[in-house]
Amino acid sequence: MDRDQTEKDDEASGRPTLKTLAFMTGLGVTTVSRALKNAPEIGAETRRRVQLVAKQIGYRPNRAGVRLRTGKTNVISLVLNTEREIMSFVSDIIYGVSEVIADTPYHLIVTPYSRSQDPLDPIRYLVETGSADGVIISRTQPNDPRARYMLERGIPFATHGRTDMGLIHPYHDFDNYAFATEAVRHLAGIGRRRLALLAPPVELTYHSHTLNGFTDALSEVGASEIPFNTVSVDHSIEQIRMRTAQMMRRDVRPDGFVSSAAAATLAIVAGIEDAGLKLGRDVDVVSKQSSDLLHLFRRELLVVNENFRLAGAELARSVLGWIGGATPGSLQSLSKPTGVLAYRPPD
Amino acid sequence: MDRDQTEKDDEASGRPTLKTLAFMTGLGVTTVSRALKNAPEIGAETRRRVQLVAKQIGYRPNRAGVRLRTGKTNVISLVLNTEREIMSFVSDIIYGVSEVIADTPYHLIVTPYSRSQDPLDPIRYLVETGSADGVIISRTQPNDPRARYMLERGIPFATHGRTDMGLIHPYHDFDNYAFATEAVRHLAGIGRRRLALLAPPVELTYHSHTLNGFTDALSEVGASEIPFNTVSVDHSIEQIRMRTAQMMRRDVRPDGFVSSAAAATLAIVAGIEDAGLKLGRDVDVVSKQSSDLLHLFRRELLVVNENFRLAGAELARSVLGWIGGATPGSLQSLSKPTGVLAYRPPD
DNA sequence: CCTATATACTGAAACGTTACAGATTGTCAC
């Protein structure tokens, strides 16, 4: 009677639950639950038996059940700016994150914030609704309210880029200081003396990293700077192109560029050519790139690679590490630029 | 006594629940639940009162609770191939989807499938674990096992690209037939007679769409095809570049190209130049692009724009529509190519 | 033989929500 009823209940519903396993093994749900998570108070044989059956029938814990009971979501949220983030960037980071969480119970959810919205809004939403166990943010600022907020609430996160608030948290960053210094040294090495920098937007931390590297290396090699700070990599292709062309038509114009983004570099080159000058002859450009396409564009371009897939992977590892109990300070990483590829025109 | 206890319970936990609202309004949780979803058996004043209080204290339904009780996840899953999907593509689609689900209760989760994995695996996972209310897939095939599977299980989905199985489901597709015909006509119009097509991979549906458009237009304008089917847009930049260069060194070589992807076009142009030929003089290339960058690369390139952000938005609308009860057949859309931009060299 | 203690297991309750099956009114017809 009792048995029949339970049996019927279990066979009716499609997906196996703890109750199903309990019935099949003849144990209580509590025992099954504990056996599956290797609790010490369960006999060794029972444990193996339960786990065997669970694997056989393809038991997977119901996420909603776990989440409701424990508050654990098994979700990592990647928070993205809908219009400012550079294209290839995003997909590479996503792939990097995916790679790492692939064989964990975690899911990746993408939380966008749009237009004129406060960047803190999506973070508040995530924290208030308890929608994620961990968060990844980018476009990090020196004094970042999002990082501060999450630190206060004690929710694990990692930032793409560093902050500068005297607070410790996991991050992954590309060494933009090293990028800028190497770029300047290389340009100086091939005889360029008046350099312009297309920098990241001022509000982001890596703006000053890049700028510091640039100016430090300038004085090191004794070259001078041609100011180019009316635009940043966040500006439109058209604006950058126009400003570049304007600048290249002036008497005192740069003979070398350092560009912090691949798309912007296309615009710079276009601007240079608009002004009737020739890349590799009148001016050289060193650019960061994330996909391997710039050298197809103009083979005279000098490129430095930034690996966003790696960044995504590192960020995911950091967040998971923090969730897993590691200390935030031990989850910081910096990736060095992979060498300047010097494509000098063969002729 | 009873009151004190309830009060204490509610104030202890941070986030308001139905119980909190019930206590504040003096109603039962059932009534509150119904009032919030505008059930007819709730008095008009009560309804307003409950909704007012709910808004004031910022009540948000607990997703885990809803999901456990109803099975509704409020999740849309975007299933992506980790290595094959083209870069900018992905982020644009994500942004498009985000845009549409922004003011719905839905979250977007990204489900990747990697390497040598069966494309059906992630779909099976989603369906078996009931992880999503709706699914979006790309890299659609004429006979697509994923679409068939989801159709059988009755789970709402939309495909980026069409199938050809005689089954009806929502899709969004770019009109690649029109793209190919317009491209060929344009090339013929500027005097090109021997055309090569860099097609999508054969297994995907839009391969034949593109190919049909190409060959139909060829016979229409009386031009001939130079076979170029040893590579597809899925091949590496290096392979495409090499094959192109090989072909361009032969006696009978194309004087026009139609390319189905922007990245591949970079490779084609590189190959053309490797062979010592000049774009716009010896050969013209019409290419699809998703971001507006190709004309910066070589201004002789002829480009047709495919809007992936729009695609993402349409796909999201379709899935939501299906979930909302619309008939699958009414959720299909095709986007026309936006005109060939004819950048002829001015000199 | 009785008590203490470790070992292996178990039922009940709770997380927040919704659906089902009432319960309590008030109104109206007769």
Next chain:
DNA sequence: GTGACAATCTGTAACGTTTCAGTATATAGG
């Protein structure tokens, strides 16, 4: 005054999980 009925509200159970507070059995110490 009674019964029928609509309108409005409510308690209980259930979704699948984990935690709490046990229970039952075996082993050992005295």
